[in-house]
Amino acid sequence: MPVTDRYRPDPRHADLDDRFYDRVEAARFPQHTLRFRNDRAAARVGLDGLSDDEWITHFGRFEPLPDNLPQPLALRYHGHQFRSYNPDLGDGRGFLFAQVREDGAPDGRLLDLGTKGSGTTPWSRSGDGRLTLKGGVRELLATELLQALGVATSRTFSLIETGEKLWRGDEPSPTRSSVLVRLQHSHIRIGSFQRQAFLRDADALAALMDHVIGLHMPDLAAIDDRLDRTAAFVQRVAENCARTVAQWMAAGFVHGVLNTDNILVTGESFDYGPWRFLPTHDPEFTAAYFDHGGLYAYGRQPDTLMWNLTRLAETLLPLSNRDRLIPALETFPPAFSLALGEAVTRRLGVQPTTPEDDDALVLALFEAMGRTQIPFERPFFDWYGGPASEFRALERSPHAALYAGEPFARFRDLIAGRRPRDGVDLDHPYFADPEPCTLLIDEVEALWAPIASADDWSPLHAKVAAIRRMGEALGNG
Template sequence: MTLSPAYRPDPKFMALGRDFADPVQPADFPMTHLRFRNDRAAATVGLEGLSDAEWIAAFGRFQPLPGNQPEPLAMRYHGHQFRSYNPDLGDGRGFLFAQLREQDGGPDRPGRLLDLATKGSGQTPWSRQGDGRLTLKGGVREILAPTLLEALGVPTSRAFSLIETGEELQRGDEPSPTRSAVLTRLSHSHMRFGTFQRQAYFERPDLITVLVDHAVETYYPRLADQPDRPAVLMQAVVEASARLLAGWMAAGFVHGVLNTDNMVVTGESFDYGPWRFLPRNDPNFTAAYFDHSGLYSFGRQPEAVFWNLQQLAACLTPVTDQAGLLAALNGFSDAYREALRAAVLRRLAVTSRGPQADIDLVSSAFKALAGGGDVLRWEPFFFDWFGGPASEARALAGPRAALYGQEAFVDFRRRLADFEPERPERLDHPVFAAPEPEELLVEEVEALWAPIAAEDDWSPVRAKLERLEAARQAYGFSVGEQENDAV
């Protein structure tokens, strides 16, 4: 296998033992047609040199990587699904395949431990009568969402590989039979809130302590010397979750299924099912067709994240004093407000003028978005005003010029004029010469899928990914700007 010197296997999770995961065998697929490989992500973990045949052997047949896990592990967890507790969860169509160190995650996150984990890799003890498979369309959606989120500076897993597997699947929400695929994602952690919930459910404080120690030592080593590890872990998870939430809200992103098994202790977005990006400002906008009550609507995502954090804190009560956990939870509102302030300033590419001026600008930005009504789309607003006053001429010469002259935008423009652009040289990128930004509204996602379904034509998806990569380079965001403390 062609590995670079950057390849550093470090399979830590398997050392925790059988209380936390079950060894499983991947499905034996009738076909392994490579559809997508993320060589930029692969280069950070020393796997970019794999030939296509080696890639398929690793991520289509799941032959173990050298020095890594000898067998896949289906992780055990529970979770609240739409606020109803489910003790029958776990990796039902995926597994942890390998863990390895990141070569270059940025100046403040070198050498992070990363997971290679799957979706659609076959049945496990936790499949609950499911077939353990992933539709090809679902796999394409799993590529698109994190690609745009990464471009917008939101902490996220990355789609690493997508291989079509040649099976016909029956699904109620897609025309069936539909094509199948197996996805591999690269993520900082798959230690879910529900991982802790399972041990609390079985009243195993000893195993909760094992999880706390593993999370602190692996993902927050700066906290390892603190006397109350559960409390400081809770504080770190609150802060990381607040940053993730702020990133979603600034990006106009609706995850769709914010169950406790879909949030991890490192504060990364992952598992992209019925996600949507906002077409325009609408707090009641939902992503999942089955979210009839709007529990996980755009405007209720802060409530959902905080509720999930409360469930995690409840799991830690057997192993620490409640005072520290309550203090961490009580800090969520301030952490979120500060993270949202930073996220909106980052999206507008302006430097801070101090807390009150920043807050006033953020408030005026959201009021402007609301004032734009059905005419103003979410993403073009931030695209037009990227660079603050440095983009005023561009915004007032663009397709939304007449809208920005209306009363609803007076206060926003007045406040924005007082801010300095952050790295204004970014505006020289050709991306900002275009009249419209890259978006991923549901109509475009369906349009990208249509030629694949009809003619197996992947060129529109490939072209879209190239444009999203250009946007990522133009915006120049990084996880470092998210102040992510997990390493």
């Protein structure tokens, strides 16, 4: 197998014992048609040299990668689903396939290759363990756009059509099947800790926390006192989650299913089901058709993450105490505020200043967007670079009259003194486009339609290229 010298296997999840996972076998699929391979992501882990046949061997048939996990691991966890506790969860249609070190990263950080749609496991709960092809396409699109917008997200590594007919209640059926592979920093969730707390296994809680710290937060390992180390761990997870939810808010992204089993302790965004991008700024916008009460609406996402983090802290009471854990949790709101200022100023391509001034800029922008109902992505496109783009916004944009009006007056005043961020390139051809690159639900359906009707993948590939071009323009390539 032509792995490069950049391929560095490091299957560390196996350091844990079978309290945390089950060894499983992948499904045998009737066909393997490669629909997407992410060579940009593969280059990060030394797997870009695989031929398509070799790619399918490892990411469709799941023959082990060299010196990696000899058998896939279906991870065990519990979780609150729409705030109802479910002790019957776990990887029901996915598994951890391999772990590798990132090439070129200063710390050579550990990355997981995990699956979606790879077959049944002990946690499938009467499901078929499969993923629809449309579901795979939707996740591919979500991860590509989120990466381009600078959101900490999993990457869609591979998508292979598998030749089965699936029956689903939320899609026209029978529908086509697929198996997806993700690349991300961890698969350990808040729900992973909830399971061990439910089982009253304090030793397992400590082992899992120390495992995460050793791999993803090594600076915390120097804290000798167990109570303090646990509090520091909760604080770090809170900071990780604050960063990512702030990036969602700046991107106008609604995850849709923010259950505790979908929240990684590394904070990285993953597992995209009924996601949406906002058409316009609307705090009550929901992504999931079954979220009738708007629990996971766009504007409630920060509060939801705080609620989920509180559940994490509860699980760790056997290792610490309330006097230490409550202050750790209370770091989330200010961390979120700082992260939102950073995310919005980054999306606008301007330098951050003081937290107070950044907060004021964010508030002024979102208030103006809400009052005018301007398309969500448009101000970030028209005003990218701040005053350096004032002519584009106030003269060339089709929304120039809105920008010149009273709702945007406060925003105009606050952005007037901002300098462009280092590296902002307003000469990139993307900024001469008549419209920003977007991915609203109607666009997703329009990309799926030719695949469903004529097996025509060219619009999808063109869209991925357009998204990556935007990411390059924004410095997130």
